[in-house]
Amino acid sequence: MAHSKRLxxxxxxxLLATEWSVAATPRVPEEVGKLMKDRxxxxxxxxxxxxxxxxxxxxxxxxxxxxxxxxxxxxYDEAVAEFEALNKTFPDSQWARRARFAKGLSFAGRGDYxxxxxxxxxxxxxxxxxDRKQEVADIYQEFAKAFFEPD
Numbered sequence: 140m141a142h143s144k145r146l147x148x149x150x151x152x153x154l155l156a157t158e159w160s161v162a163a164t165p166r167v168p169e170e171v172g173k174l175m176k177d178r179x180x181x182x183x184x185x186x187x188x189x190x191x192x193x194x195x196x197x198x199x200x201x202x203x204x205x206x207x208x209x210x211x212x213x214x215y216d217e218a219v220a221e222f223e224a225l226n227k228t229f230p231d232s233q234w235a236r237r238a239r240f241a242k243g244l245s246f247a248g249r250g251d252y253x254x255x256x257x258x259x260x261x262x263x264x265x266x267x268x269x270d271r272k273q274e275v276a277d278i279y280q281e282f283a284k285a286f287f288e289p290d
Contacts, residue, residue, distance in 0.1 A: 165200035180208035199225060199232035206241055215249035218242070236262070 168190070174183035187205045190196055206221035222242035226235050243258035265271055 165197040167196050167200055167204070171201070171204060175204060175208065178211070180212045183208045199229040199234045202229070203234040203238050203241070206238060206245075210241065210245050210248060213248065215245045218245040218248075 168186075171183060171186055171190075174180075174186060184205055187201045187208075190201060191198070202221060202225040206218045206225065209215070209218035209221055219242055222238040222245065225232065225238045229235060232238075239258060239262055243255045243262075246252070246255035246258060
């Protein structure tokens with residue numbers, strides 16, 4: 140029970156501290172989104188696999204959706220593998236952090252609370268680090284400068 144409470148606390152802190160905004164709408168076929176919304180996860184995975192070499196779509200987002208589909212199908216090992224592949228292939232993707240959080244959920248889903256805690260702890264450590272605080276401060280300064288010094 141102590142692990143569950145600690146895991147939940149780390150998750151909540153991490154979620155509250157994470158920047159969840161996404162810069163642009165991902166380029167993916169509407170059909171993928173429709174299949175996900177309709178909870179047709181097996182079909183969504185099949186379509187995502189067919190789109191694997193299509194350079195006209197955002198492969199990082201498709202990988203994220205594939206991992207989520209595996210998670211919803213309770214195929215947690217496959218979900219973890221997909222989220223890890225996303226972070227390896229697209230380390231600078233705007234979906235990489237979300238994939239790491241989702242990986243923690245998949246660890247918890249399969250009952251591996253130790254791995255989930257380690258995943259969330261690593262994210263919480265970054266989010267509460269001086270580097271992240273400086274990054275947020277720089278963003279605020281940029282907005283303040285734009286506000287007080289308009290073009």
